[in-house]
Amino acid sequence: MYKNLKNTDVFKKRVLVRVDLNIPIGDNLKIDKSEIWRLEAIIPTLKYLIKQKSKIILISHLGRPKEKKLSLKSVCNSLSKLLRKKISFSETLNVKKTIELMNFGDILLLENIRFDSREEKNSDSLAKELADLADIFVNEAFSVSHREHASIVGIPKYLDSCIGFLFEKEIDELNKVLKNFKRPLVAIIGGNKISTKIKVINKFLNISDKVLIGGALANTIFYSQGVDMSDSLVEKIDFNIDLDNKKLFLPQDFGIWDNNVVKYSDKVQGKALDIGPKSIDLFCSAIKSAKTIVWNGPLGLYTQKPFDKSSLEITKAIIKSKAYSVVGGGDTVEFLRKIKKDKKFNHISTGGGAMLNYLANERLAGLDAL
Ligand code: ADP
Ligand code: 3PG
Ligand code: MG
Secondary structure (H helix, E strand, O other), rough: OOOOOHHHOOOOEEEEEEOOOOOOOOOOOOHHHOHHHHHHHHHHHHHHHHHHEEEEEEEEOOOOOOOOOOOOHHHHHHHHHHHHOOOEEOOOOOOOOHHHHHOOOOOOOOOOOOOOOOOOOOHHHHHHHHOOOEEEEEEEEHHHHHOOOOHHHHHHOOOEEEOOHHHHHHHHHHHHHHHHHHEEEEEOOOOOOHHHHHHHHHHHHHHEEEEEEEEHHHHHHHOOOOOOOOOOOOOOOOOOOOOOOOOOOOOOEEEEEOEEEEEEEEOOOOEEEEOOOHHHHHHHHHHHOOOEEEEOOOOOOOOOOOOOOOHHHHHHHHHHHOOOOOEEEEHHHHHHHHOOOHHHHOOOOOOHHHHHOOOHHOOOOOHHHH
16 A cells, blocks of 8 residues: 555655646636635645644646646645645745745745656656655645656655545545446546547446547547548547447537537537537436446537537536546536536546546556655
C-alpha cells in the first residue's frame, strides 16, 4: 500500500504538495463560484498541514501553456479566500531563502509549473530542484497522476513521499467500483482530450458491457475511418480500436453548427458539436439497463447552447437509472455543478483522464512512482 498523510511525519517539516488547481479561467481571469470545487477538494489536506505546523509549498499546473499561458495568480487569490488564510505567491523557483523565512503553517504557491518546459519532459533536473526545497513530498494531484511529468513522477525519486487525503479517497472510491461492481457496466466517454482517452477505450471494451462514445472523441474515430467530418474538432492520431466490437456504441447522428444555423443530421457539413437525437436515444436506452455507470467527458460542446443537449439528457437518464454512478473530469463535473446535478451521483471524481486510466489499468504513473 501507499504511504498516506496520516502515517507521515510532517510536524514542522517543509512539505512540498503537488495539487491540481487546474480550473476553468475566463478571458477576464474571473473565477466563477461553481468552478472552485477542485480547490475545495484539497482543503482538508491543507488544514491538516497547517495544524501540523508544516511549511507548505504548493505546486500546480494550470491549462496547457502551449494553448494559453495562464498564471496561477488569480487561483492563488481564490484558494486564499476559500481557506481564509494568506497564501504567498512566487513567480520563480528560487525560493529557498523565502521558505527559510516562512513561519510554520505558512503557505507558498509556486507559479504554473508548466511554464517550465522541463515539467512535461519529466526532467530530472527540475525534479531535483523542487525536491531540494522540502523534506517531504505529498502527491494530492490524483487528477494529473496519469501524466509522467517531473512534479508527479520525478520528485518522489528524491524525497520521502506520500499521498494526500483527496488522493486516498479517490483511490478508495474507485477500488470499490473495481472490486465489486454490478453488471451491466456501461462506460460513457466523451470530451476533447482525445489522445489520453482513446488509449483506454480498448481496456473499457474488455471490462465493460457497453462503451458509449461521444464528443470530439467520436469525431476523431469517424475521421480515422475516412468519414468526412468537415470542420469538426478531430485529432489526427494513430490508434487501433476494433470498431466492429458489439460493445462499442458510436453516435449515429450529430448536432451541427453550419453557417450560423443548428442542424441535426448523420452527415456533417460545418462542425459536429454534439451527438444528435437518434444517438441520444441509443445511449439512453443503454443507460436504462445499466447497474454501474462510469462517465467522463461531455458528449458535446456543453458551454454553447443547444450543444449541451446530449449531456443534459444523458445526465437525466443516469439519475433515473438508479445505477451506481461514478463521474469525473474537470469539464464534466463543472457541467454537472452548473445544472446542480453533481450531488445525484455516487462518486464525483476530480480526475477525468486519471479516473479512466486508473479504472482501466488499476495503476497510475504517479502512484507507481511512490
Ligand atoms: P473532462 O475535463 O471532463 O475530462 P475533456 O477536457 O476531455 O473533459 O473535454 C471537455 C471539452 O470538450 C469541453 O470544452 C467541451 O466543450 C469539449 N467538447 C465536447 N464535445 C465537443 C465537440 N463535439 N466539439 C468540440 N468540443 C467538444
Ligand atoms: C485535468 O484537468 O484533467 C488535469 O488537470 C490534467 O490536465 P492535462 O490533461 O492538461 O494534463
Ligand atoms: Mg477538461
